[in-house]
Amino acid sequence: MSEDSICIEVNTKLGELTIRLLNKIGIVNKKFKIKKNQNSLYVPIIHKPNESELEFLKKSISDFQILITSFSLKKNPIKKIDDLLDNQIPKHLLKSLPQSMDFVGDIAIIEIPFELKKYSEFLARAVLKIHKNVKTVLSKSGPITGNYRLRSLKFLAGENRTQTIHIEFGCKYYLDIAKVYFSPRLSQEHNRVASLVGRDEVVLDLFAGVGPFSIPIAKNNPEARIISVDLNPDAIEFLKKNIRLNRVDNNIIPFVGDARQLINKNLVGLADRVIMNLPETAKEFIDVACKAIKPRGGIIHYYEFMRIPDSIEKVKHRFSKRVQQAGRIVDRFLFVKNIREIAPFRYQIAFDVIIH
Ligand SMILES: C[S@@+](CC[C@H](N)C(=O)[O-])C[C@H]1O[C@@H](n2cnc3c(N)ncnc32)[C@H](O)[C@@H]1O
Numbered sequence: 001m002s003e004d005s006i007c008i009e010v011n012t013k014l015g016e017l018t019i020r021l022l023n024k025i026g027i028v029n030k031k032f033k034i035k036k037n038q039n040s041l042y043v044p045i046i047h048k049p050n051e052s053e054l055e056f057l058k059k060s061i062s063d064f065q066i067l068i069t070s071f072s073l074k075k076n077p078i079k080k081i082d083d084l085l086d087n088q089i090p091k092h093l094l095k096s097l098p099q100s101m102d103f104v105g106d107i108a109i110i111e112i113p114f115e116l117k118k119y120s121e122f123l124a125r126a127v128l129k130i131h132k133n134v135k136t137v138l139s140k141s142g143p144i145t146g147n148y149r150l151r152s153l154k155f156l157a158g159e160n161r162t163q164t165i166h167i168e169f170g171c172k173y174y175l176d177i178a179k180v181y182f183s184p185r186l187s188q189e190h191n192r193v194a195s196l197v198g199r200d201e202v203v204l205d206l207f208a209g210v211g212p213f214s215i216p217i218a219k220n221n222p223e224a225r226i227i228s229v230d231l232n233p234d235a236i237e238f239l240k241k242n243i244r245l246n247r248v249d250n251n252i253i254p255f256v257g258d259a260r261q262l263i264n265k266n267l268v269g270l271a272d273r274v275i276m277n278l279p280e281t282a283k284e285f286i287d288v289a290c291k292a293i294k295p296r297g298g299i300i301h302y303y304e305f306m307r308i309p310d311s312i313e314k315v316k317h318r319f320s321k322r323v324q325q326a327g328r329i330v331d332r333f334l335f336v337k338n339i340r341e342i343a344p345f346r347y348q349i350a351f352d353v354i355i356h
Helices: 012-024 051-060 081-085 091-096 114-130 184-196 214-220 233-245 259-266 282-292 312-325
Strands: 002-011 040-044 064-072 102-104 107-110 136-140 153-158 163-168 171-176 202-205 225-230 252-256 273-276 298-307 330-343 346-355
Touching (some): 012 051, 102 184, 114 136, 184 214, 202 214, 214 233, 214 252, 225 233, 282 298, 298 330, 312 330
Parallel strands (some): 202 273, 225 252, 273 298
Antiparallel strands (some): 002 040, 002 064, 102 107, 163 171
């Protein structure tokens, strides 16, 4: 049996590298067999690469095409969760099955709708059957809360643990998902920001977590100096482990503490770039971020949760006003994007802003 699929065509010499890169960004369509002719390899993908995925591929592969062609289906196509649960939950509830889940290392995290709660364990066992590399299934049992931005999680199936190693764009993150914030949904954003940093910049990662901005920046730029701050001592302990795991001991300096206090005490006027990934309350730190930027200016990567009917223009205006109140000016917004929907009518937006 064959079906049409969008795919990447490359010279066979680049085949192995291309498959590796596409797997890294997680867009290989595993339903189909990869096909080959004399000169070309065709790798089926699940969607047309977006801007940052294209940029990532072009860094390593100079010549490839995106086209649609027919592929043979693999002999044992991965079963869909609905098939596995067909006899275990009432048919009318199949439509409520979660459409997606988060994978953090070998842990799957699912959000189970109220009407499916009593079938949670069936669902978790089906996840283990389908995703052979998943060893633990947890469910979200509350929203992300508190200063450390943690979520309570419930163990459902597999190995009862919350620690794992997550790999993102070739960087490894050892973490405990019950003790630190981590979202695999931000991988493109981590990679995008890391790709912008210049060779010998000083970067201040104000809300660093376990290091998904700091580590790739350090890896790409061995001469850059990265100061990584987080209030959560567990996050900084894992960051220290990740610094060793990724062999970037020379250029990341981790600090536990409150961003405002640390900047006021030690970090005034030294950064070329400040990363502010604490969307819930980042606005309260715009003044100190401005203080941390070098007197000649620099760039702020700013994140905020926007609630409709607020508009991006409104958030930009508010941001500029706070920068002005801090005695600096916004020179230019280099990048403004709605990066993900976090709930109905709520979005995470990202700005890259030049500050003078
Ligand atoms: C949304 S998480 C982002 C973590 C990481 N940058 C990432 O992309 O995964 C925000 C982090 O900010 C930390 N945090 C909260 N308030 C803080 C403060 N006042 N000073 C420093 N870090 C803070 C939290 O502990 C949490 O790890």
